[in-house]
Amino acid sequence: MKFIKYIITGILFGIVMSKSEAVSWYRIQEMFRFQSFHMFGIIGTAVLSGVLFTWLIKVFKVKDLQAEHIKFPEKDRSWKRYLYGGIIFGLGWALTGACPGPIFVLLGQGYAIMGVVIFGSLLGTYTYGAIKSKLPH
Amino acid sequence: MVEIIRQPWPWYISGLAITAIMLILVYFGKSFGFSSNLRTICAMAGAGKHITFFNYDWKSQRWNLMFLFGAIIGGFISSHWLQADIPLALSKATILDLQKMDIHFDGRTAPGQLFNWHFLLSPKGLFIFLGGGFLVGFSTRYAGGCTSGHAISGLSNLQVPSLIAVAGFFVGGLVTTHLIFPLLF
Numbered sequence: 001m002k003f004i005k006y007i008i009t010g011i012l013f014g015i016v017m018s019k020s021e022a023v024s025w026y027r028i029q030e031m032f033r034f035q036s037f038h039m040f041g042i043i044g045t046a047v048l049s050g051v052l053f054t055w056l057i058k059v060f061k062v063k064d065l066q067a068e069h070i071k072f073p074e075k076d077r078s079w080k081r082y083l084y085g086g087i088i089f090g091l092g093w094a095l096t097g098a099c100p101g102p103i104f105v106l107l108g109q110g111y112a113i114m115g116v117v118i119f120g121s122l123l124g125t126y127t128y129g130a131i132k133s134k135l136p137h
Numbered sequence: 138m139v140e141i142i143r144q145p146w147p148w149y150i151s152g153l154a155i156t157a158i159m160l161i162l163v164y165f166g167k168s169f170g171f172s173s174n175l176r177t178i179c180a181m182a183g184a185g186k187h188i189t190f191f192n193y194d195w196k197s198q199r200w201n202l203m204f205l206f207g208a209i210i211g212g213f214i215s216s217h218w219l220q221a222d223i224p225l226a227l228s229k230a231t232i233l234d235l236q237k238m239d240i241h242f243d244g245r246t247a248p249g250q251l252f253n254w255h256f257l258l259s260p261k262g263l264f265i266f267l268g269g270g271f272l273v274g275f276s277t278r279y280a281g282g283c284t285s286g287h288a289i290s291g292l293s294n295l296q297v298p299s300l301i302a303v304a305g306f307f308v309g310g311l312v313t314t315h316l317i318f319p320l321l322f
Contacts, residue, residue, distance in 0.1 A: 005165065006203035013158050013204065014211015015219065018246075019142070020151030023212070025247035026227045026235075032307075032314035035230040038148050043288060045152020046159075050293030053160055064166040073168060075281065075291060075298035082298045085280025086287075086305020092272030093306060094313035095265050097247060099284040100172040100277060103270070104205055108212025111247065113257050113266060120270025125175040127271070128278040129190035135279065 017105045025097030032094055081137040092124075143221045159289055167200060170286030172277035174198070174205045190278075238322035261321055280305065 017023045020042055031039035056062075057070050064070050075082075093099050096117050098106060103121065107114040128135075146154070159169040176191065177198040185192035224244025232242045243249055256262040277283045280302045282291060288306070291299025 003200060003203040006167075006200045007207040007210070009158065009161050009165075010204035010207020010209075011211040011214065012154075012161075012207075014208040014213075015215050016151065016154040016158060016211075017208070018212055018215030019146045019219065020148070020154070021145060021225060021246070022151070023246060024225060025252070026225055026231065026242065028310075029235065029314065030228055030231040032310045033231055033234060035228040035234075041148030042151045042155070045149050046155040046289055047292045049153055049156040050159060050289055051295065053156060054293045057163070064164055066166050068166065070163055070166075072163075072290075072294045074294075075296045078298065079301050082280055082287075082301040083305050085276045085278075086302035087309040087312075088272050088276035088305075089280055089283065089302075090306040090309020090311070091313050091317075092269045092276060092309070093284075094310040095269030095317070096273065100175065100273060101208060101283075101285055103273070104171075104208045105212035105215075106247070108209035108214075109216040109246065110213070111252055113252055113254060116257060116266050117270035117273075120267040121175055121274030121277075122178060124271040124274025124276070125278050126179050126184055126188075126191075126274075128275045129176070129179065129184065129188045132190055132278075 013101065014105045014108055017102055018109065023098060023102035023105050023109070028094060028097045078137060081135075084136065139219075143219050145221070145223075145226065155289060156293075159285075159293065162204075165200075168286075169290045170201075170282055171205070171208075172273075172283040172286065174201050175274050176278060177202060238318060240322060265321070 021027050022039065022042060027039055030036045054072060058072075062070050096103070098114070098117070100121065103114050103117050107118070162169045177195045180191040180193065180195035225246065227242060235242060240248055241250060250256070251262070251265070257266055273283075280287065282299070282302065284306070287299040287302040292303065
């Protein structure tokens with residue numbers, strides 16, 4: 001039963017992704033053509049409010065559900081993996097019109113062909129694991 | 138109340154709602170990052186027997202699989218009960234650009250013209266959906282995160298690596314949209 005809260009949060013996430021239209025192939029096309037403020041408004045609002053709340057949590061030393069101080073993980077200092085990986089991600093994001101979250105939300109919406117995208121993404125993750133040591137990080 | 142939720146949400150409500158999701162997970166002692174589920178599923182399927190990258194305690198990530206399961210249900214609920222019967226308010230310029238590639242705007246979430254089994258099983262369809270999925274899966278682990286992990290969680294914590302990754306997302310997205318799509322359609 002300890003997992004029920006994550007399922008409920010996931011349901012909220014699925015609804016938010018759907019109602020925001022961030023799952024829409026058309027909205028992603030529109031974003032990469034800079035023809036509407038919609039997606040930039042969503043990401044911008046999320047980032048600005050995220051920065052504010054993350055800062056407040058640090059300043060007021062807020063505790064989590066387990067009564068432990070909330071810590072935010074630092075990303076490894078490097079640039080190659082983020083730049084190369086990021087560019088490859090952008091290529092795939094615009095091709096499918098969906099990033100990982102929306103891929104699964106769209107499956108729930110009834111787009112059964114997203115099963116093929118999920119299969120492809122698992123193959124991609126597996127391939128990364130297999131050749132990780134040969135890539136510049 | 139349900140009638141209000143059924144309408145498309147304005148961008149500022151959507152943006153705040155995404156931050157709320159991140160904060161709920163942070164409060165549970167977790168972090169918001171969707172793509173690590175792909176690694177978890179590979180590990181769960183036994184990939185750790187051959188590849189050390191997948192040999193870790195994936196059971197500690199079960200909470201995120203539950204989040205993923207919820208996301209699928211959330212999509213189902215939205216499309217069945219929370220969808221107003223009005224077409225997507227896509228910009229005129231985008232509709233015209235797509236038309237030049239013979240992709241016709243149908244007002245739905247994704248173009249039915251591309252999102253069907255017939256198109257998927259064509260060479261272009263396999264390139265877009267199977268190939269695109271492969272790139273997403275490969276790159277999220279290479280870059281160490283996707284839109285949720287880098288653009289939302291990472292930027293909220295002012296991480297320079299996340300800023301580099303997000304800049305990369307846009308470089309790749311622009312290349313696909315403006316160079317690859319015109320070659321495909």
